[in-house]
Amino acid sequence: MIAGVVSNVVRGQIMSAPQADPVHVPRPSSWWSALRDAAIDFVYPPTCPFCQAELPADMREVSGGFCLTCWVALTTPTGSVCRRCGGTVGPYLDVESGCIFCQDEAYVFDRVYRLGLYDGVLGTACLWGKHRRGDPLLAALVKLLCQSERGTLADEKIDVVVPIPQHWLQRLYRSHNAPDTLATVFASRLRTRLGTHTLQKTRFTPRQGRLGPQARRINMKNAFRVAKPASVAGATVLLVDDVMTTGATVNEAAKVIRQAGAKRVVVAVLARGLGIHR
Ligand SMILES: [Zn+2]
Ligand SMILES: [Zn+2]
Structure with a gap:
């Protein structure tokens, strides 16, 4: 190993x-x-x-x-992918204007890129990626995502890559933040700017994984601020997290990035959890 x-x-x-x-x-x-x-x-x-x-x-x-x-486990498609939320539905369903998983959601981001669903090999890989020794695995997964979205992700013409940050209290006992690693690799592969300190967490929040959908939204309400509004004003921002389940975290972050004047906010995650996996 x-x-x-x-x-x-x-x-x-x-x-x-x-x-x-x-x-x-x-x-x-x-x-x-x-x-x-x-x-x-x-x-x-x-x-x-x-x-x-x-x-x-x-x-x-x-x-x-x-x-x-x-x-094969990481790249075999299992249906149609909804661009709005990254959910997967049946192969013949229309996902042009959203899907069953996002039709009631008021997302302010423009699109979600993801490698697959939070399940099987990818679900386990996301868990391993939360540990410091998982960095090479995270880097390889970003490479795979960039390969599978080669044309469309490049066409976004991303100006800055922004990771979902930890609160300073969480950094005291959890020194490794998977979104930081992912964002660093995305910025390197897309040859664009890395905005590690662009976004800040304003308060400590309990882990989302232990909460239900509505509690997750309340938990993340007003949990972020943009520390450097000039760095996102008029920009196309790639907002990076490891997993998106309800979308409450990335949506709250996208809200403040929009308020700071970003032109477009697209989300990149390794996996989309549909609320049935954890
Ligand atoms: Zn293998
Ligand atoms: Zn959707």
């Missing part, structure tokens, strides 16, 4: 180096990089960030770094 995580972290640093040189005779730096990669592969064979299975060489790029089994 530890060797796999170390391998993926080391590999992540090396993969950011320039890719193969088009010149026929490789420069010394190219063959040195290839030799170094081969040595790292030998000591730390690349593994799936979820199940730690060793990856065949031909799987490393096409599956976002996951093994075939996990990749």
Whole structure:
């Protein structure tokens, strides 16, 4: 497990180096990089960030770094996806203007991007991602989401990526915040600005997972403020959280971002919980 995580972290640093040189005779730096990669592969064979299975060489790029089994579990569509809330409904239902899960919701964000439903492999991966050692897994899931939404997410022309923040009291006993990691990777992949301190939590709130839908809305009411309104004024904002269930958290955050003058707010989460999974 530890060797796999170390391998993926080391590999992540090396993969950011320039890719193969088009010149026929490789420069010394190219063959040195290839030799170094081969040595790292030998000591730390690349593994799936979820199940730690060793990856065949031909799987490393096409599956976002996951093994075939996990990749199929994470990417197989299960129906039509509602753009307004990220919910999944039957394959022949019209979701142009919303779906059964969001028809009564007054969402102020414009769209939701998500990898899948909060269930199975993705549900477990979201739980693991809440721990510090889950960062390589979170990064791989963002890569997979960006690959699956390659055209549409790029077309959003995101100006700033903003994570859902923790309250300072929560930071005292929970140093790791999954949305911070996710937002950092999104900003890097979309080559745009990261607004880690743009949004602030104004008060301590109990965990949403233990509350019913109505209690979740009350819990998050007026829980956020925009610390730097100038950074979102006139901007298209990508608001990032790990899971969206009722949407109460991202909706309250989107409200204050809108009030600060944002042009458009789109939400990106790893998973959409439909209220029946937790
Ligand atoms: Zn796997
Ligand atoms: Zn919907």
